[in-house]
Amino acid sequence: xxxxxxxxxxxLMTDESxxxxxxxxxxxxxxxxxIILMAVYxxxxxxxxxxxxxxxxxxxxxxxxxxxxxxxxxxxxxLNCMTFDPESSEMQLSKIxxxxxxxxxxxxxxxxxxxxxxxxxxxxxxxxxxxFSHDKLRDMLSVRFGANGNISQPISSVFPYADVTDFxxxxxTDELYLNMSKELCIQETxxxxxxxxxxNGLEYVLVYQ
Numbered sequence: 460x461x462x463x464x465x466x467x468x469x470x471l472m473t474d475e476s477x478x479x480x481x482x483x484x485x486x487x488x489x490x491x492x493x494i495i496l497m498a499v500y501x502x503x504x505x506x507x508x509x510x511x512x513x514x515x516x517x518x519x520x521x522x523x524x525x526x527x528x529x530x531x532x533x534x535x536x537x538l539n540c541m542t543f544d545p546e547s548s549e550m551q552l553s554k555i556x557x558x559x560x561x562x563x564x565x566x567x568x569x570x571x572x573x574x575x576x577x578x579x580x581x582x583x584x585x586x587x588x589x590x591f592s593h594d595k596l597r598d599m600l601s602v603r604f605g606a607n608g609n610i611s612q613p614i615s616s617v618f619p620y621a622d623v624t625d626f627x628x629x630x631x632t633d634e635l636y637l638n639m640s641k642e643l644c645i646q647e648t649x650x651x652x653x654x655x656x657x658x659n660g661l662e663y664v665l666v667y668q
Contacts (some may be wrong), residue, residue: 589627
């Protein structure tokens with residue numbers, strides 16, 4: 460049976476190689492501990508970032524769903540307002556002010572700035588969306604076409620559909636940047652146009668604060 464080699468203090472004092480072995484083993488142990496701690500820290504950081512990403516994705520999805528719901532309602536000028544409560548279950552963000560949200564005619568963009576990083580999410584909208592209030596939209600149509608597009612004032616033009624959609628596409632290129640301390644108003648509306656003897660409607664969703 461092979462005997463275990465015992466290394467005593469006296470042996471260490473007289474054997475330099477034993478000292479070297481001891482130092483190497485201690486150094487290896489310290490390095491292993493550091494590597495393990497770094498791995499744990501990295502894993503914790505990755506988990507936190509994934510959680511934040513999920514939160515931002517949830518917020519973008521919630522806004523897009525509300526806009527699409529308004530577009531599908533077909534109820535005529537229906538209005539829905541949503542708030543951004545940091546205490547709500549969907550928005551457990553430590554600093555709601557660090558969340559930047561913009562809405563264009565086709566997309567929702569959400570970006571959270573945290574620890575020097577941008578955590579982003581985007582959602583495509585299913586309905587034509589404009590960053591105007593109902594009153595501002597009607598005023599713009601009145602100035603451009605001489606009618607506000609209500610059922611009692613349908614818009615008449617040489618090419619009514621193309622003229623109205625082209626006009627609103629150009630006007631709606633600006634993004635709406637949300638103020639997180641204010642509610643977001645989402646309103647479905649219909650713009651009526653006269654095409655010969657027929658009057659038909661163009662459906663839009665308005666988003667504004």
